[in-house]
Amino acid sequence: MKIQFLGTAGGRFGVSKQIRASGGIYIETCGKKLYLDPGPGALVHARRNNIPLEELDAILLSHVHQDHTNDANVLIDVLTKGGWKKKGTLIGSRTAIEGYEKIEKAVLEHYLKFLEKIVVMEPGDTFNLGDLKITATPTKHGDPKGIGFVLKGEKTVSYVSDSYYFEGLEDYHKGSDIMILNHIFPREESTAEKKNNCHTDTYSAKKLIERTNPELVITQHFGITMMKIGPDNEAKWLEEETGVKVVAAKDFQVFEF
Template structure:
């Protein structure tokens, strides 16, 4: 299994400036399937740039209806369904992404929902796709339907917070994760509504105790203020290897199986 980041920037200004790419990430070779998570602006272009075939996607996961998470979903659906000619693939998204919620979404048109299997995922719900179990995790975010994703395959568990601020029950949502991926917008003490700070992510790591933690979806200020020093400090203080993801970073997940 391989994890590859097609973008590690997040938030409006990182997206607009492209200080970091915003294409989400891929998990390839899990139960023989390839998963693309949160395909923001550039997901298609970056897939080709890093040698990943978008026509080989089997599952597309979209956490919520903010542009930096859903922008390239429709074109990836076209790739996944061979130009909308075949009924194939599986799209899993929040209520706002699939159905729309108040003034948000739907982010995927009825046309693009015709060919793949489409599932609306709520926090706490589980979806089975072959031997892969995908559970929606609770968030506190501006899109109230936003869900994170806990992906389980055999004894392996990868958990993705999506966009959320810290709340006391967050660790329980990601309990048992071997790999914990957190969307972290900024460093420092000032609380930012609906998002994690580096100190929040450190607390989450201490509570979840994954084998490895990865910080992505970085805001402009964090990008400019050396995210690597932040993760070095977190690693030293928690004893858990913590990585600040970079665009194109590839990791072999097989070492974390079992």
């Protein structure tokens, strides 16, 4: 199994500054190739890191926000050879694929018709991609239909996605070998205002890790202040507090299991 981070920046300001890249996550597991949340720069960084975009089995979109979907259309175009070869599966939130109420969808109709299969997921839904079981999990975020994912295959990987901590979130991510945690805010930004801003801070990350007890936590999707103080410092604190191995991902870092 392989997980590669094609960028570790998160949030509108973290992405706009491009101090770190924001290209999303590439995963190989159970013989399948997945691209998760292709943000701005996904195409460029995938090419520079020799990601086999033409061989993708699925593109996963957790929610509609641009830092998670910006390059989805162009990846579909690459995968399907401009629509000449209908193939691939798009899996994602209702907002990202269909839109919801006043929220416009992220993937254009022009590219949706290029795909072999489209799977719109709500929390609790499951979908099998070969031997890989994908389960959608709930989030609390600015996107009312946003979801996380649990990928159960060679290893069980939880992708919490953008969310603040809420009671019961841990129930959807228990039993994971690896948790990928979008960690926008460090301890010094853990004000009530920030906590209600729909993202994870270090203290709520600690609570979630303690209540799920995965084998490994990989933090990513860092905000501007987090980048300035150093994600490694927060990861070290979380590891000391929880006793769980916590690693702050670096741009283009590869994890193999």
